[in-house]
Amino acid sequence: MSAVLSPKPGRPVQYRSRGQRQAWFNRLVSPSGLGERIKPFVFLDDFDIAPSGKPLSGLHPHSGIATLTVIVSGQMEYIDTTGKTGILPTGGVEWMNAGGGVWHGGGAIGNSNVRGFQLWVALPxxxxxxxxxxxxxxxxxxPAAGPARVILGxxxxxxxxxxxxxxxxxxxxxxxxGEAWSYQPPAGHGIAWVSPMRGVLHASxxxxxxxxxxFEDSQDTIDFVAQGDTEFVLGSAVxxxxxxxxxxxxxxTSQSALDRGExxxxxxxxQLEAEASQ
Known part of the structure; x- marks a missing residue:
């Protein structure tokens, strides 16, 4: 391992959390907690799922949000009530815009654990x-720009x-x-955060x-240096x-909108129960 070059002081880290680790995931952000601080990003799980031969959680519902799943390693099957079904391989991405209501589910397949991130974003x-x-x-x-895969935006x-x-x-x-990388947020992106899942990341x-x-609310550049081979996700937004x-x-965004979604x-x-009984 090379000597670590510290990034130049810049946009400081304002808040840090190791999340709440459970059986197969680490909940880093929830809508009732840190999601209030970094909205539209309202939920983030770092997951590690062992294959079980059946969907992990079966079908479950959402409304008012979009869920975004990035597969870092392994394979995951998916199904949703928009009619889609299939397999997400390593590097695959799922965008589920729940809107006024949807049910979806999935689980690990194959012989290896599935690692990745699931993010929720609040819809306008x-x-x-x-x-x-x-x-x-x-x-x-x-698409990719240098070491960054552009999942969204x-x-x-x-x-x-x-x-x-x-x-x-x-x-x-x-x-x-030892690699250094800088991120310049687009205009208006006062919200910014990072979550490393492998290696050590030095920032400010x-x-x-x-x-x-x-990171502190601003639109300043964020400078990073990796200690060990490092992998992370980064979000920024208006x-x-x-x-x-x-x-x-x-x-x-309101009780009436929630009532419609539910x-x-x-x-x-x-409808699902009726189809299952036929």
Missing amino acids: PEDENGPAYSQYLAPETV SYGGVSSAIRTRASMNYLHVRLQD EARLENEIAV PHPHDLVLGYYSVH ASIEVIRK
Whole structure:
């Protein structure tokens, strides 16, 4: 391992958390906690799922959000009530825009554990009760700018195939031992955070490992240096200006929008039960 070159002091880390680790995931962000601070990013899990031969959690509902799953290693099967089903390989991406209501599920397949991140983003009022839809991106369709894969948004002259009304970036970055990299957020992106899952990441004067770090609100450049081969996700965005009104699997901007979403979820549940009984 090479000597670590400290990044120059810059945009400081304002908040850090190692999350709440459970059986197969580490909950780094929840809508009732840190999600209030970094919205539109309202939920983040770092997961490590062993294959079991059946869907991990079966079908479960969402409304008012989009979920974004990045597979770092292994393979995951998926199914959703928009009619999509298939397999996400290593490097694959799932974008599930729940809108006014959807059910989806999945689990690890093959002989290896599945590692990755699941992110939830809060949708604006124009989309939170709209039609549900999903996009599944093969690894070769995810553009890259240097060491950064652009999962969502635009960076380094390339753009994700996933389109959002709100301005936000979500990058999956790999750095080699001793490699330095800088991220300049787009205009208006006052929210920024990073979560390393492998190696040690130095940012400003912080040493980060298996945690989430939230940077001070600004639009300054963030400088990184890797200690060991390092892998992390990074998010930046224009702040979400709306309240977070929470259901069990849903996040909306008002109680009336949540009520509509939960009513739609119940209609889909009854349809699924009717289909299962036939």
